[in-house]
Amino acid sequence: MRFSxxxxxxxxxxxxxxQLRAWLHRAxxxxxxxxxxxxxxxxxxxxxxxxxxxxxRELAEEALQDGFVAIWNGAGTYQGxxxxxxTWMTTxxxxxxxxxxxxxxxxxxxDGHVYDSEVMNALQDPRANPIDALLVSRDAKAxxxxxxxxxxxxxQVVGLAFFHDLSHSEVAQQMAIPIGTVKTWxxxxxxxxxxxxxxxxxx
Amino acid sequence: xxxxxxxxxxxxxxxxxxxxxxxxxxxxxxxSLLRQDAALRRTTTEWQDRLMPMSEFSTSTQPRRQVWxxxxxxxxxxxGYAAWQFWRNESLGFWRSLSAASLVLAxxxxxxxNSSLLDRPQVDYLATLTDDKARTALLLTGDRNRQLLTxxxxxxAPIASDKVLQLWAVPRDGVPRSLGLLPAQxxxxxxxxxxxxxxxxxxxxxxxxxRGGSPSPDGPSGPILYxxxxxxxx
Numbered sequence: 001m002r003f004s005x006x007x008x009x010x011x012x013x014x015x016x017x018x019q020l021r022a023w024l025h026r027a028x029x030x031x032x033x034x035x036x037x038x039x040x041x042x043x044x045x046x047x048x049x050x051x052x053x054x055x056x057r058e059l060a061e062e063a064l065q066d067g068f069v070a071i072w073n074g075a076g077t078y079q080g081x082x083x084x085x086x087t088w089m090t091t092x093x094x095x096x097x098x099x100x101x102x103x104x105x106x107x108x109x110x111d112g113h114v115y116d117s118e119v120m121n122a123l124q125d126p127r128a129n130p131i132d133a134l135l136v137s138r139d140a141k142a143x144x145x146x147x148x149x150x151x152x153x154x155x156q157v158v159g160l161a162f163f164h165d166l167s168h169s170e171v172a173q174q175m176a177i178p179i180g181t182v183k184t185w186x187x188x189x190x191x192x193x194x195x196x197x198x199x200x201x202x203x
Numbered sequence: 204x205x206x207x208x209x210x211x212x213x214x215x216x217x218x219x220x221x222x223x224x225x226x227x228x229x230x231x232x233x234x235s236l237l238r239q240d241a242a243l244r245r246t247t248t249e250w251q252d253r254l255m256p257m258s259e260f261s262t263s264t265q266p267r268r269q270v271w272x273x274x275x276x277x278x279x280x281x282x283g284y285a286a287w288q289f290w291r292n293e294s295l296g297f298w299r300s301l302s303a304a305s306l307v308l309a310x311x312x313x314x315x316x317n318s319s320l321l322d323r324p325q326v327d328y329l330a331t332l333t334d335d336k337a338r339t340a341l342l343l344t345g346d347r348n349r350q351l352l353t354x355x356x357x358x359x360a361p362i363a364s365d366k367v368l369q370l371w372a373v374p375r376d377g378v379p380r381s382l383g384l385l386p387a388q389x390x391x392x393x394x395x396x397x398x399x400x401x402x403x404x405x406x407x408x409x410x411x412x413x414r415g416g417s418p419s420p421d422g423p424s425g426p427i428l429y430x431x432x433x434x435x436x437x
Contacts, residue, residue: 019413023424032280037417037424039271044263047270052261061270068274083248090255098223140256147257158222162257165223190218197253 020085028075035072042086043068046093052163053097054104063100067093086137098165146196154189157182206236213246221250328400330407332429334359340429341385343407345395352395356388359429362411369416371423372399372433373406379422385409400433407433 020041026034043064050060050067070092078088147155153175160171168186172179206212219225220233237244275281328345340359345352354370362368370393371379382400383393408430410423417424 019418033424035280036271036421037419039274040419040421043270044265045259047266048261048264049258051264052258061266064266064270065273065277069277072274072278082245084252087248087251087255090258091251094255094258137256137259139252140259143253143256144260159257161222161224162254163261167226168224171224186219186222186224187215190215190222193253194214194218 017084017086020089021080024071024075024078024085025080027072028078035075038071039068042089045086046089049090050093050097053094053165054101059100059104060097063093063097066096066099070096084139086139101165142197142200143193146193149196150189150192153177154185157185158189158193161186207240207243213243217243217247217250218254220247221254328395328433328435330431330433332407332409332431334429341409341431343431343433345400345433347395350395352382352393352400354385354391354393356385356390362387365414366411366425367414367416368409368428369412369423371408371410372404373408373430374401374403375405376403378420379408381416382407384412384416404433407431 020038023034023038023041027038046067047060047064050063051057054060054063067089071089074092078085083091147158150158157171157175160166160174164170166174168182169179171186172182175182206216216225216229216233220230225233237247326344327347328343330341330343331339332341332343333339339357342355342357343352344355359368368385368387370382370385372382373379380399383391385391408423408427410417410427411425412423413425
């Protein structure tokens with residue numbers, strides 16, 4: 001049996017949840033090495049997300065820093081049986097990013113068109129689009145599939161609200177549609193997503 | 204409004220809270236309810252699990268190195284070195300502890316290997332990797348001419364089926380380089396090249412890793428189980 005001396009670095013972009021859970025647990029016991037591993041495995045995804053929310057690299061870096069400081073400090077309070085580790089960490093980084101977004105006075109411009117073309121179109125038909133190339137988890141693929149079953153405008157309303165922390169009226173303004181329509185679309189979309197995800201569809 | 208007796212409303216509010224469209228006073232009221240109500244917290248967590256994967260729809264982007272350095276600084280994690288840099292954390296005593304006895308034993312082993320086990324190869328490098336109680340777990344011999352590194356698992360603690368042992372070359376500077384994953388028992392031959400095991404390597408180590416090996420590009424992610432000096436003997 002003969003191996004190559006340089007083992008390929010295993011794909012660290014889609015670490016499994018059990019591994020993340022183990023690192024989080026060790027981080028809660030002040031294991032800096034495990035924390036570093038957790039950072040290496042998840043920071044590209046979380047940074048990409050912060051960048052999507054904030055639009056500016058400096059701000060996204062600040063959000064990522066604030067997020068990981070909070071993750072280290074709060075690792076002991078993470079309840080593994082309640083939330084997936086990536087969900088928990090994403091929520092933290094998202095809150096930090098949204099804090100910064102508010103403090104920067106909504107400085108990060110929402111470019112609806114860029115946003116449409118990059119993400120929403122990819123969701124229209126995840127089977128034909130590069131959603132796989134984004135190296136997303138099974139959960140994200142399932143959600144992408146379910147979002148692809150929504151009508152285009154509904155999908156866009158949900159995406160705008162999520163990524164840019166917009167209120168109903170801000171979404172209405174952005175899309176130039178009545179606020180009542182936004183509320184209805186969001187409510188229906190969320191219901192449909194819940195039902196669709198419960199069926200466990202896979203693209 | 205008392206929402207607790209209205210599960211449909213709870214679900215709707217939790218969903219919009221996670222999505223972000225619940226704003227202002229309604230959001231603050233919801234947050235204070237969250238603190239008191241475990242069922243509402245569970246409903247909210249379920250919505251987080253549903254919607255947060257949307258974050259992955261943005262393209263992964265590698266943050267700059269400075270970001271980690273700032274985190275490290277803010278948390279005061281930079282005390283000493285990372286766990287895998289054990290040789291930096293240990294006192295001089297560690298180096299002195301490579302006793303005459305173990306060197307004699309090593310040379311004896313070279314003799315044995317040279318004379319019988321490997322059909323007289325030229326063994327010019329050697330390492331015995333020991334656990335924290337100085338028990339020998341692995342014996343490694345290097346043959347520069349044939350560019351062959353032979354790893355013998357002598358005796359080591361059993362490992363879980365979802366774990367694997369990974370062998371590392373630890374250079375004096377920089378991060379450890381993976382030499383490969385090890386089988387649970389027996390002998391394995393790896394290619395011995397200067398790129399992997401050059402003159403800058405003073406030590407070899409074995410870490411316990413998830414199946415597939417360490418996910419970290421900077422070296423081991425799990426504990427170091429065995430280590431030993433990589434010495435030239437011929």
